[in-house]
Amino acid sequence: MTEAISVRSLWAALLAFLRRDIRSLFGKRIPESVAESSPAPLLAPHDGKISPTTLLDPAKLGGVRRRRKVLDWRDETIVNADSAGIDAFQDFSVHVQDLLKDVSIWRLLWAKPANEVLRVEFDKRVRLHIRKEMRTAEKRLAELLTLQDRSDRRRPSFVDDWPDRDLTCIAKHGFRPNNEDEILSCLRGLVMSNQGIVPMFQRQTISIADELIGKVAQ
Amino acid sequence: MITQIMFEIPAMYEAAVRSGKVIQIGGLLKNAASGQIVAHLQESGLAHSLIGKGMLASTNPAMLAVSEAANSATGIYTAVQVKQIKAMVEGLQALQIATLGVSLLGVGVSVAGFIYMRKRFNSLDSKIETLINTVNVGFEDQRKAMLRSHLSQVKSLMQQANQAPTLSKPEHEYSRIAESLAEQATHFEGELEFVMKVSGKISSELFWQLTQALMVCNSVRIDCRMRTNELHNALTVSEDVAQGYQRLFGRLTPISFDAQIDECSSTLNVLKDITDAAATKPYLIDYLRSQQIDGRSYMTQLEDETERPLLMLKVA
Numbered sequence: 001m002t003e004a005i006s007v008r009s010l011w012a013a014l015l016a017f018l019r020r021d022i023r024s025l026f027g028k029r030i031p032e033s034v035a036e037s038s039p040a041p042l043l044a045p046h047d048g049k050i051s052p053t054t055l056l057d058p059a060k061l062g063g064v065r066r067r068r069k070v071l072d073w074r075d076e077t078i079v080n081a082d083s084a085g086i087d088a089f090q091d092f093s094v095h096v097q098d099l100l101k102d103v104s105i106w107r108l109l110w111a112k113p114a115n116e117v118l119r120v121e122f123d124k125r126v127r128l129h130i131r132k133e134m135r136t137a138e139k140r141l142a143e144l145l146t147l148q149d150r151s152d153r154r155r156p157s158f159v160d161d162w163p164d165r166d167l168t169c170i171a172k173h174g175f176r177p178n179n180e181d182e183i184l185s186c187l188r189g190l191v192m193s194n195q196g197i198v199p200m201f202q203r204q205t206i207s208i209a210d211e212l213i214g215k216v217a218q
Numbered sequence: 219m220i221t222q223i224m225f226e227i228p229a230m231y232e233a234a235v236r237s238g239k240v241i242q243i244g245g246l247l248k249n250a251a252s253g254q255i256v257a258h259l260q261e262s263g264l265a266h267s268l269i270g271k272g273m274l275a276s277t278n279p280a281m282l283a284v285s286e287a288a289n290s291a292t293g294i295y296t297a298v299q300v301k302q303i304k305a306m307v308e309g310l311q312a313l314q315i316a317t318l319g320v321s322l323l324g325v326g327v328s329v330a331g332f333i334y335m336r337k338r339f340n341s342l343d344s345k346i347e348t349l350i351n352t353v354n355v356g357f358e359d360q361r362k363a364m365l366r367s368h369l370s371q372v373k374s375l376m377q378q379a380n381q382a383p384t385l386s387k388p389e390h391e392y393s394r395i396a397e398s399l400a401e402q403a404t405h406f407e408g409e410l411e412f413v414m415k416v417s418g419k420i421s422s423e424l425f426w427q428l429t430q431a432l433m434v435c436n437s438v439r440i441d442c443r444m445r446t447n448e449l450h451n452a453l454t455v456s457e458d459v460a461q462g463y464q465r466l467f468g469r470l471t472p473i474s475f476d477a478q479i480d481e482c483s484s485t486l487n488v489l490k491d492i493t494d495a496a497a498t499k500p501y502l503i504d505y506l507r508s509q510q511i512d513g514r515s516y517m518t519q520l521e522d523e524t525e526r527p528l529l530m531l532k533v534a
Contacts, residue, residue, distance in 0.1 A: 061246070083479075
């Protein structure tokens with residue numbers, strides 16, 4: 001009799017095992033598709049296993065805010081660099097046109113290379129203008145990091161790695177009115193083209209922001 | 219389970235935000251001193267219908283700046299709706315939120331209002347269709363066909379979600395739709411990655427339309443999980459969505475797009491607001507879960523709201 005009961009219970013256990021949902025044999029993680037195959041009653045607590053206390057730490061919200069501030073700084077700096085470049089080049093173009101109007105007859109025949117004539121003024125009107133914008137951006141960033149109480153020992157800064165300092169791109173053009181378009185086109189490229197001063201500044205901005213956001217994430 | 223939720227209005231928090239005692243992060247307010255969450259911002263179904271209507275008229279993200287919203291609203295809205303939009307704009311301004319983008323899809327739990335979502339998606343569908351034909355972004359014919367197919371599938375899922383309440387037991391249907399939308403969201407995320415990787419500037423308009431498609435999918439799938447009271451799952455999904463938006467949108471800068479730099483900045487501000495709102499959404503769902511607030515009741519109450527487009531859920 002006892003043996004019969006034991007065989008029956010063994011058989012029942014085997015049946016129960018065979019009927020068992022095979023998915024329950026694997027870990028606790030329930031995939032999305034499985035979770036939804038047995039919809040929970042709408043007004044009942046989930047399954048009793050989930051803690052009623054909060055699962056997320058509000059302290060981590062500070063990271064969201066810091067990240068946003070850095071992104072805002074990055075985007076504002078990029079926009080400011082763009083307008084600084086456009087304004088500076090506009091101002092410099094007017095200056096070049098004024099100079100070209102005053103070229104003497106002698107210099108029309110034996111023109112100086114354009115870079116010799118323009119290098120100093122280009123530094124003063126374009127490079128310094130953009131450098132000023134870079135320093136302003138650095139200052140804003142320093143204020144931001146101070147507000148965020150960041151203990152970074154090294155504060156990120158821009159590198160004055162100006163492309164084509166000697167304006168060699170216009171060295172082949174004589175400084176005379178009939179070369180105005182070529183000269184200005186080359187210089188516009190030096191300021192705004194992909195390898196120009198402004199995009200270089202913008203790439204550095206993105207790189208600094210990425211570095212800071214990486215630190216925020218840590 | 220709690221089935222009646224007491225909401226407040228954003229204006230009640232204006233003074234605290236202005237004084238700096240309370241700070242806004244995405245869709246929530248935090249006590250500046252203690253760091254504790256004070257309240258969650260939540261859109262109602264009314265917000266969705268108002269914004270949805272505006273979005274169908276224009277899909278330019280730049281129009282979503284708060285200050286421009288009331289002006290741009292007058293042409294397509296009734297006097298009552300204009301008043302409601304102004305209330306929404308004032309609510310966002312009270313909390314110092316810069317764009318209506320957060321209300322687009324959305325702050326708080328996405329109370330999708332499937333009918334509006336469907337209308338919006340139909341509008342998106344036709345715009346994307348035009349864009350992939352006119353914008354040269356390297357879409358081959360096969361890829362275009364695939365995109366069309368996914369757009370059709372999402373439209374169909376929206377329709378099914380809209381019809382689900384008429385089922386005797388809609389829970390399973392909502393779960394199925396959520397699962398399918400997860401797959402669709404992955405597809406649109408992949409398309410966005412593709413558009414971003416193609417050399418040169420990103421087509422801002424195509425990017426924006428695809429982004430909306432992605433956000434519609436994510437919003438509705440979270441909505442569906444809420445309706446089946448799967449709050450723990452909704453929380454996990456919303457965390458994944460938030461991480462996805464950070465990864466995807468955080469790389470974009472004002473020089474990433476083919477549009478004017480100022481216009482790109484506006485688009486980016488909307489995307490940043492949306493990213494922040496997505497990052498704080500899990501905290502709201504976690505709060506609902508921890509307070510044992512019934513997900514379906516919560517959604518129903520938001521959908522039934524007819525006067526206030528934005529609400530605050532005070533943290534007890």
